[in-house]
Amino acid sequence: MAIKITPTDARYAMLRRSRNLRWDNKAEAAAEIEMCETAEQAADALQRIVSAGLRPTIRSGGHCYEDFVVNNPGGAILDLSLLTSVAQAGDGERYRISPGQQLGEVYLDLYKRHGVTIPAGSCYSVGAGGHITGAGFGVLSRLHGLTVDWLSAVEILTVGSKGHVALRRVDKDHEPDLFRACRGGGGGNFGVVTCFLFDRLPVAPFEVTNAHLSFDWKTMTEDNFTAIVMAFGDYWDKRGRDPETWGLFAGLGLTHASSGRFGLSLQFCNPDGRCDDLKPMQEFLDRFQEFGPLEAASSASGDKRFPSRNPGARERVGQYNIERLLWLDATIGGSGTEQSGRAAYKSSYMKQNFTLAEAKCAYKHLTRTVPGVNLRGSVMAVDSYGGAVNAKGLAEVTSACQRSSIMKLQFQQYWDHPEEDAGRLQWMREFYTDLYSQQVEPRYAGTPYPNEYYEGCYINYPDGDMLSYAFWPQLYWGEQDLYPFLQRVKRGYDSNNIFHHKMSIRA
Ligand SMILES: Cc1cc2nc3c(=O)[nH]c(=O)nc-3n(C[C@H](O)[C@H](O)[C@H](O)COP(=O)(O)OP(=O)(O)OC[C@H]3O[C@@H](n4cnc5c(N)ncnc54)[C@H](O)[C@@H]3O)c2cc1C
Structure with missing residues (x-):
């Protein structure tokens, strides 16, 4: 029997809440939380x-960025965070991941049991359940693709038109449409995934090298800023398309000028998971030499996806200090940006390098001050993308349709006090709207x-602001036939729209 938590239980106040306190609205809270330890308990x-x-x-x-889970007035949260057991593989499937497993546990478990890994996100405590249903991308994605590219089956609870719960095991041969919808269509749409199954997974790298650069806003000119941003984008647009470089992942963390510095962090391994030939990494670092970066510990570069203490060996590559680490140290040491307090996010995918106008627009907003608004720590994080993610044929068999991009951007803000909401959100909206008004059709x-x-x-x-556009589904699922496909699956497997939230698939 699942553990049922109601408002009279001392745990309720804590467990009804979102991690993002922007969504901490008591009037919208669920009336109960059912904590499930097994798939059977979840079904019951x-x-x-x-x-x-x-x-x-x-x-x-x-970890949902929006209020999809917690905004459920009088309803019930089906909580799978205790569903973490990794049953031994059987029936030809080699690897199983439970939805309640946190990514850090998944990395440890797969590594210790099998020496393999998933190309997934960096935050230790993100849950597999939401992460994998929404595609899953991370530091190894240029080398190995998205997590859903490797998925071979899921076990999922659906609710039929007469309200009966059924457990289905779907794969490319059994109910293939539902299987494809679970490969990146987004969580909370079709049913409750109770297990992710993988026939094959990439071998975990043996070792990686990390490097961090930090740039001083005090001495940063607009010309240098735009040159750095465009040198970064140019790499992924040209050199980064070569498979030899796919083991290189880099994040340019363009923090607001009030933060003092902005940083660039990277992780590298050769395609064989070793670091014998560091040339591609050096080549990349050399692009930034002329801008006078300061070498930095990762904490100063601002990207917490990479370890902040150095458990590895320091080496010199050209003029740069780098760290050489065993892969698991690098992966578990990086905490991601552990979310707490209030937060807001936006995202975009880019198929080409930044234009000069875009880079200038970023400079304008990152150096702009708004009276009375603290923008310290606000960041436009530009991640490398592409490589194996863009392999032919994957868009058709998954529901992750963005397969031509070379960079992925995330606009992030974290703060504590509700009084800051309006000013911060307005700055972020103005920045994003301005940036994406230059190279798109007026409509x-x-x-x-x-x-x-x-x-x-x-x-x-997910970003609720996008709901103000009638075409918001095309932003997330593309212009082609994916969204109509997902709508058909939704009608077929959740005809009563039992599973919905503010950005769920509209049947
Ligand atoms: C600090 C931080 C770092 C991140 N880093 C990355 C990153 O590197 N790469 C990346 O790709 N993403 C990253 N993300 C985004 C992350 O992948 C999503 O927020 C993800 O949806 C969270 O999954 P969850 O299970 O923790 O969240 P939840 O809030 O539990 O769920 C998120 C959504 O999925 C649904 N869902 C949850 N479990 C299931 C299930 N078992 N079956 C069906 N639907 C389900 C929920 O209803 C909800 O709609 C990061 C997020 C945070 C907060």
């Missing part, structure tokens, strides 16, 4: 919830609508 709890006429929302790691102004430059937004970084 879901049946009870549906039969009682309550609305279920599904929660695994609870799509303010968004990275898919065109020759952009490829929309990432559903695992």
